[in-house]
Amino acid sequence: MAKELTSREENYSKWYNDLVAKADLAENSAVRGCMVIKPYGYAIWEKMQSILDKMFKDTGHVNAYFPLFIPKSFFSREAKHVEGFAKECAVVTHYRLKNDPDGKGIIVDEDAKLEEELIVRPTSETIIWDTYKRWIQSYRDLPLLINQWANVVRWEMRTRMFLRTAEFLWQEGHTAHATREEAQAEALQMLDVYCDFVENHLAIPVIKGDKTESERFAGAENTYTFEALMQDGKALQTGTSHFLGQNFAKAFDVKFTSKEGKEEYVWATSWGVTTRMIGALIMAHSDDNGLVLPPKIAPIHVVIVPIYKQPEQLEQISVKALEIKKNLENKGLTVKFDNRDTHKPGWKFAEHELKGVPVRLAIGPRDLENGTVEVARRDTLEKQVMSMENIGDLVPALLDEIQENIFSKAKKFRQEHTYTIDSWDDFKKIMKEGGFVMAHWDGTTETEQKIKEETKATIRCIPFGSTKEKGKCIYSGKPSEQRVLFAVAY
RNA sequence: CGGGAUGUAGCGCAGCCCGGUUAGCGCGCCACGUUCGGGACGUGGAAGUCGCGAGUUCGAAUCUCGCCAUCCCGACCA
Numbered sequence A: 001m002a003k004e005l006t007s008r009e010e011n012y013s014k015w016y017n018d019l020v021a022k023a024d025l026a027e028n029s030a031v032r033g034c035m036v037i038k039p040y041g042y043a044i045w046e047k048m049q050s051i052l053d054k055m056f057k058d059t060g061h062v063n064a065y066f067p068l069f070i071p072k073s074f075f076s077r078e079a080k081h082v083e084g085f086a087k088e089c090a091v092v093t094h095y096r097l098k099n100d101p102d103g104k105g106i107i108v109d110e111d112a113k114l115e116e117e118l119i120v121r122p123t124s125e126t127i128i129w130d131t132y133k134r135w136i137q138s139y140r141d142l143p144l145l146i147n148q149w150a151n152v153v154r155w156e157m158r159t160r161m162f163l164r165t166a167e168f169l170w171q172e173g174h175t176a177h178a179t180r181e182e183a184q185a186e187a188l189q190m191l192d193v194y195c196d197f198v199e200n201h202l203a204i205p206v207i208k209g210d211k212t213e214s215e216r217f218a219g220a221e222n223t224y225t226f227e228a229l230m231q232d233g234k235a236l237q238t239g240t241s242h243f244l245g246q247n248f249a250k251a252f253d254v255k256f257t258s259k260e261g262k263e264e265y266v267w268a269t270s271w272g273v274t275t276r277m278i279g280a281l282i283m284a285h286s287d288d289n290g291l292v293l294p295p296k297i298a299p300i301h302v303v304i305v306p307i308y309k310q311p312e313q314l315e316q317i318s319v320k321a322l323e324i325k326k327n328l329e330n331k332g333l334t335v336k337f338d339n340r341d342t343h344k345p346g347w348k349f350a351e352h353e354l355k356g357v358p359v360r361l362a363i364g365p366r367d368l369e370n371g372t373v374e375v376a377r378r379d380t381l382e383k384q385v386m387s388m389e390n391i392g393d394l395v396p397a398l399l400d401e402i403q404e405n406i407f408s409k410a411k412k413f414r415q416e417h418t419y420t421i422d423s424w425d426d427f428k429k430i431m432k433e434g435g436f437v438m439a440h441w442d443g444t445t446e447t448e449q450k451i452k453e454e455t456k457a458t459i460r461c462i463p464f465g466s467t468k469e470k471g472k473c474i475y476s477g478k479p480s481e482q483r484v485l486f487a488v489a490y
Numbered sequence B: 001c002g003g004g005a006u007g008u009a010g011c012g013c014a015g016c017c018c019g020g021u022u023a024g025c026g027c028g029c030c031a032c033g034u035u036c037g038g039g040a041c042g043u044g045g046a047a048g049u050c051g052c053g054a055g056u057u058c059g060a061a062u063c064u065c066g067c068c069a070u071c072c073c074g075a076c077c078a
Helices: A012-022 A039-058 A079-088 A125-135 A180-200 A247-251 A276-285 A311-329 A345-354 A365-370 A391-416 A424-433 A445-455
Strands: A026-028 A035-037 A069-071 A091-094 A097-099 A106-108 A113-120 A144-153 A167-177 A207-210 A222-229 A235-245 A255-257 A263-265 A267-274 A302-306 A335-337 A359-363 A372-377 A383-387 A418-420 A436-440 A457-463 A483-488
Touching: A012 A026, A012 A276, A035 A039, A039 A144, A039 A167, A039 A180, A039 A276, A069 A125, A079 A247, A125 A144, A125 A167, A125 A247, A167 A180, A180 A222, A180 A235, A180 A267, A207 A483, A222 A276, A222 A457, A222 A483, A235 A247, A235 A276, A247 A267, A267 A276, A276 A391, A302 A311, A302 A345, A311 A335, A311 A359, A311 A365, A311 A391, A345 A359, A359 A365, A359 A391, A365 A372, A372 A391, A383 A391, A391 A418, A424 A436, A424 A445, A424 A483, A436 A457, A445 A457
Parallel strands: A302 A335, A302 A359, A418 A436
Antiparallel strands: A026 A035, A069 A113, A091 A113, A097 A106, A144 A167, A167 A267, A207 A222, A207 A457, A222 A235, A235 A267, A255 A263, A359 A372, A372 A383, A436 A483, A457 A483
């Protein structure tokens, strides 16, 4: 059957690709490395956007929009920033096409060369800080708390749907503050906002921490990250928040006059999450039957499938189904009554399972007689017959339970695949199998690099709040103050 | 960007090595009928610039060269 998925065990990577295609989330486009996000996939992104957007606004941020194009000269202002992004920038050099005089087709008009080439934004720090320079003069203009929802382009060599594409959608927050402490607090606050969202809505447990120097954002003084473990044992960096210090303020000469009348550079943060979270969502929860979506992010909470032979039966069932639909909708749920007569019930069951709809209600003639509904939950695939009477209360409670169950399942998986390791042989062995490893590290980039070369594992983060514990570096044997989180990452 | 593989109907593939009539198969699609509580069945039908461009040849899906795309493995990354 065309709709069947490759199993995770057989080929995890193929399972992922199949799932993205068959759950109708996205497909490859005519442009290398760029994907078409299909309506169902985009609906998930819209859910993410609306929840996060509210969280941003609740913490005092406002939305704005900055240009897609960045003058090339802006880019070189912050040395580390250019260095980090230069290798993956798309560049606009001309602004006009013309008919090819030698024949058919169209060519770039060489007369229409841009005086200054434009970079398609890989991130917006430079154009934003060039703008902030004009917006900020006094401590009264601070803090400046702005977010933008946008697309960015990073010319990646190898791409994978949602996880790494040449163009992706994201939000990027860019804030300016009067003091180091305030900017630090902002970066940490937004990290917490993200983790709240990812754990409580996406039901993915994460580990928060600092990035090591080599994994730090280009131009940041410190990068905070949160890392999730996927079902194949690989880590996925789900989002980052950066304390930028005064690097961009200095590069773009953004100063303010303090209360004391002193001129000072502004302190900055930036933070972002991307459509990659959809990839995380897929790989954290889904199974060999398809997508498993936590109710809080599912575009459709409940699907009602009628089971009937004659059109008259459908009519009778529809009355009940629409009643239930309205009832549940009044409780804030999104309900789809799948009354298409072009597909059989079994087909619909499989289809909605593939798409991860958390709860399915089936209503047939038998149910009409008994006043019941068959309720099936996507996370466990369990079915039970419930009374039609209190379905309006049972379904919301069931959705809560599903949300809870998906999270605890992911948490249990992570627990079972997190290891505290002290021997290099064990370390290598675990890295082949996959999982999180807590191990000692001597704190040097050289060791980090060597470990990566030998095992492909990287330091995902230096976890917050982990107890200081003296030990010996897993690789070099040199003294270490605390354990850090290692994993092979996406 | 390096190494490997693949590209034939919407999808999955056979045919290619050894060139030769109307290029097949499964699924899907359309019509009609029987079905409908876990991806139905029958009958009939539509659908292909054989990835693109050159070349060799009387003749190219098949041979040669170039390009493009996708997948897997490496280096890079949200």
